[in-house]
Amino acid sequence: MDEEIRYVRQILAGDKRAYIHIINRYKNPLYATILRMTKNPQTAEDLLQEVFFKVYEQLPKYNPKGPFKSWLYRIAINYCIDQLRKKRIQTEQIENTIIRSNDTPEVVLLQNEESRELEKMVSLLPEDERNILLLRYANELSYAEISETLGISIIEVRNKLYRAKKKLRKNAKEGGYLYGVSER
Structure with a gap:
């Protein structure tokens, strides 16, 4: 049995401490991926924490027939893309407001x-x-x-x-x- 699947089953059975093993195993590679996407260490750290919350919420939807790592990365990348898109839209709105007003x-x-x-x-x-x-x-x-x-x-x-x-x-x-x- 795959180690991640065992941890997922423990978490779903109520052992929240088992999630620490998943975090410890994937925090560095996920951080590196998110950092490459954001190019900002602070943003990458914030998004990493949010991704781990998101993954925890989505654990009941995980299908053990597929690789856990792929499922985890898919959630992380999709979440980061959504957040970066929202941030870009907000930035564009702020820039448009500043440009329109020409006010400092x-x-x-x-x-x-x-x-x-x-x-x-x-x-x-x-x-x-x-x-x-x-x-x-x-x-x-x-x-x-x-x-x-x-x-x-x-x-x-x-x-x-x-x-x-x-x-x-x-x-x-x-x-x-x-x-x-x-x-x-």
Whole structure:
């Protein structure tokens, strides 16, 4: 009887310690294979651990008629290819986002900081002005739609919106931020 098949049977019978023998026997050759695929030692180590978890989960599906080593390598290689494909897709998405935006990480960070600061300033506005500002710019409603939604006149919508933007401009200048809040 093949040694691996004996260990597989022991594992399936509940002896989890028998899996250590399989790990010890295959960790170095599997690592070398994964390292050739990834060309990154840390990624190879991470994937090796994940492969051993995957193999353990799949042990009940192993057919003892075939060679264990081939079955093990097939799982390892397929898993690594899937993970590398996912990583490549994620990398491409990130690169596409960066290319589209043409923004450096510093610019993105500053924009996020400015957005948080603006949100904080908007939250300090009186509720009626804040609501009108959000309806106009976040929800892109017209003056007439805001008027209808809040049950106030269009003139009142314009006046409150004007006051809200004026307060934001004042707070932005005092805080060192110039947000370009338009007059419209």
